[in-house]
Amino acid sequence: MPIPADWPTTEAEALAEQERLRALVDPHGPGPADGDLVAGVDVAYDDERDLVVAAAVLLDHSTLEVVEEATAVGRIAFPYIPGLLAFRELPAVLDALAALTRKPDLVVCDGYGLAHPRRLGLASHLGVLTGLRTYGVAKTPFTFTSSAPGPERGAWAPLMDTQAGEGQAEEVVGRAVRTRNGVKPVFVSVGHRIGLEEATASTLHLARDYRQPETTRRADSLCRRALTDLQRASA
DNA sequence: GCGACAG
């Protein structure tokens, strides 16, 4: 599918769109239930050819078994600008999700949700556009700060937005979560229709064997494989 | 103005 005709082209349009959508985010809700299907989504780029490949992998949340996989190829929709990542990644991600035959009960994103300068990171943006339950797991602290969580798996520390509004109280925007003993934490934030406690519990469940949730690992390897296959085919 | 910052 092509990039939506009304997709923002300029930074000003993107900022206005975030301003419009931020009011629609619901930062509360239950975690996944037994038998729920969780999707992991991720993208890989070929800047030379202006291509992006997205992957959506559906897992059984209880067993972590892969149930279905889908990919989508498209043109890069927006440049990478910190704070505007969603405009670059979402068109292809939406296509990959649409290619699944089953609808996920939850989507785990590679990046942030509420932890965002305007409280509308990738995960929240995707949630509002689709109505799906979402949260984000990022690998770096972005512009936020936290104390170090304890060294054991399951420990966490609040993730704070220090540079919010002048004179405003510091805001808790997510959590730094230790998913593996003695390994760097990941950064969890709410996307849409799920609470922070529930998103944290789900992250720990999905990151049973590795630092990152199984959803992200599967989606990451699938989109890079799809990209290299595509590059090999056209060479 | 400079720096820096999800992927």
Place this chain on the structure above:
DNA sequence: ATCTTGTCGC
């Protein structure tokens, strides 16, 4: 994100 070898440690 992506460019890239070996290497330390469980």
